Amino acid sequence: MKRSSLLLIIALLILGACTSRRESIGKPCEVMVTGEETKAVMVVDNLLTLSFIDALPKNERSFDVVTLTGKKANKVRYERCIVRVKTDSSHKGKTMITSKTNQWAQPQLVVNIIATSAAQLEKEKNNWGTKLIKMLEQFERRQYIREIEKKNEKEMTLLTEKVTGHKLLIPNGMTAFKKGKDFLWISNNTATGMKNICCYVYGDTTLNAKTLIEKRDSMMQTYIHGEKKDSYMKTERQLNLIAKNITVNGQQRLEVRGLWYMKGDAMGGPFICHAICKKEEKKVVVAEGFIYAPETRKRELIKQLEAVLYTLN
Numbered sequence: 001m002k003r004s005s006l007l008l009i010i011a012l013l014i015l016g017a018c019t020s021r022r023e024s025i026g027k028p029c030e031v032m033v034t035g036e037e038t039k040a041v042m043v044v045d046n047l048l049t050l051s052f053i054d055a056l057p058k059n060e061r062s063f064d065v066v067t068l069t070g071k072k073a074n075k076v077r078y079e080r081c082i083v084r085v086k087t088d089s090s091h092k093g094k095t096m097i098t099s100k101t102n103q104w105a106q107p108q109l110v111v112n113i114i115a116t117s118a119a120q121l122e123k124e125k126n127n128w129g130t131k132l133i134k135m136l137e138q139f140e141r142r143q144y145i146r147e148i149e150k151k152n153e154k155e156m157t158l159l160t161e162k163v164t165g166h167k168l169l170i171p172n173g174m175t176a177f178k179k180g181k182d183f184l185w186i187s188n189n190t191a192t193g194m195k196n197i198c199c200y201v202y203g204d205t206t207l208n209a210k211t212l213i214e215k216r217d218s219m220m221q222t223y224i225h226g227e228k229k230d231s232y233m234k235t236e237r238q239l240n241l242i243a244k245n246i247t248v249n250g251q252q253r254l255e256v257r258g259l260w261y262m263k264g265d266a267m268g269g270p271f272i273c274h275a276i277c278k279k280e281e282k283k284v285v286v287a288e289g290f291i292y293a294p295e296t297r298k299r300e301l302i303k304q305l306e307a308v309l310y311t312l313n
Contacts, residue, residue: 024108029062030063055239086113087117089116152171178223182202212286
């Protein structure tokens with residue numbers, strides 16, 4: 001074999017390897033839905049555009065959806081999240097959904113959905129739709145967590161462990177803090193898009209949403225005040241709080257989402273908290289993220305803070 005031919009082969013192999021590792025060009029929270037049959041693609045589009053983030057001041061969709069139909073749909077390779085929809089009259093059984101990460105780029109999630117027809121997709125969308133949304137949410141959360149793991153405020157992270165006995169990774173840029181008895185407030189302290197994390201501990205042997213909110217209000221009244229005299233943070237009770245039990249790394253937690261406001265001042269926004277009960281220690285450990293960003297959408301900010309809570313261990 002000639003030396004020039006060998007060098008050409010090596011160059012092609014290197015180019016192929018680089019191409020397979022290409023970074024995705026898609027944006028966070030954006031989903032590209034592709035398929036040759038327009039009706040089938042629109043079933044998925046409609047499902048995703050009707051998915052909203054819980055407990056925000058205004059409705060915000062969980063995802064931005066971009067659709068591409070026809071023969072060009074198969075040429076999409078480097079988006080961050082791709083949902084490929086296929087209908088095949090020879091397909092037997094229920095709608096099937098599978099996924100693969102980093103197929104053509106990274107980070108990337110490619111979801112494949114196959115059904116007999118668009119009508120079958122529509123009929124069974126409550127089943128595969130729940131699974132699809134969960135896949136997309138978990139993928140985006142993992143990307144946020146990886147970013148935090150790569151770059152975090154080590155001093156603030158150690159401080160969370162000193163206060164609660166549990167380590168919580170604090171993202172870069174969050175360096176302003178206030179410490180109290182069994183309480184810690186960390187913030188990026190920006191004029192726009194202000195992100196905040198609170199950690200606190202209270203005595204109990206059970207996880208209960210009502211008790212958690214009462215303790216939350218007590219802690220916030222003590223430590224988080226507005227600019228006006230005698231103003232302090234409270235939980236909005238006029239709107240329904242969303243509480244559910246979740247499992248993170250085999251650990252049972254209580255997750256609560258809702259809205260906060262500053263009593264005596266014109267401030268407010270969404271919050272999300274995770275609570276862990278340590279029965280043997282007779283205490284509950286709480287990690288919370290809350291946002292003050294009246295000038296912008298809250299979706300990506302609350303997703304970032306939610307990812308922080310998943311680093312609690």
